[in-house]
Amino acid sequence: MTGWDRIAAWSRRNLPTRESMERIRLLRPVAHRVLAPELWRFTRRSVPRGVALGMIAGILFPVAQIAIAALIAFPFRANVPVAALVTFVTNPLTTPFILFAAYRIGAWLLHSHATAVAQPVAEAATSWLQWAWDAGPALIVGLLVIAGASAALGYGAAMLGWRAWIGRKWRHRHQHREDHR
Structure with missing residues (x-):
């Protein structure tokens, strides 16, 4: 394998299925939109969009990432499970690095000369808020660029x-046909 x-x-085991979403009572008013089959199919266009x-x-978005990803997937006809799964790129381990890189990129683009990131930690809370x-x-400009x-x-x-995946499937199918001849 x-x-x-x-x-x-792993994705098939852990991603929500369309059938499991049908059983959620809160989604019934919008089920016709949320459960549209084209949003749950894995196609060459919907997966990259997701x-x-x-x-x-x-x-x-620091909170409700999965819900937001699912909501913005609807108008773009993107794959909802893939959009939800990819939001896990930000997690407690990666977020500090992303925020630091975003700040540095934004400061560079804006030619900002704000104080160093580590400095506010040693100072009082009011100066930390002033630094923020x-x-x-x-930070916002950097996050937009990184996103x-x-x-x-x-x-x-x-x-x-x-x-690559489809090409591999075609090669295996072709090889399987050749082996049976």
Whole structure:
């Protein structure tokens, strides 16, 4: 079993199914929209869209990432389970690095000369809040840049991964036919 097969198997076991979502009573008023079959199919167009939207939701929104990813997946006809799964790119281990990189990128783009990131930790809470207020624009710009770049890279990687996966399936099918002749 290859790495891609393991990822696909793990995803099938852990992602919510359309049938499990049908049983949720709170979704009944919007079930016709949420449970639309095209949002749950794994196609060459819907999967990369789901990856890109999941990256954006995961990086830009600190709370309710999965719900936001699912909501923005509807108008773009993206795969809802993939969008929800990709939001886990941000987690307690990766978030500090993403925030630090976002601040540095934003400060560089805005030519901001705010105080160092480590300095407010040693100071009182009021100065920390002042630092957050001063660093806010740089952080927001950096997060937007990282989200956009991650979405584009994720979309491209998903497209290439999809092509490689389908090509591998065709090669195996062709080899299987050749072996039986």
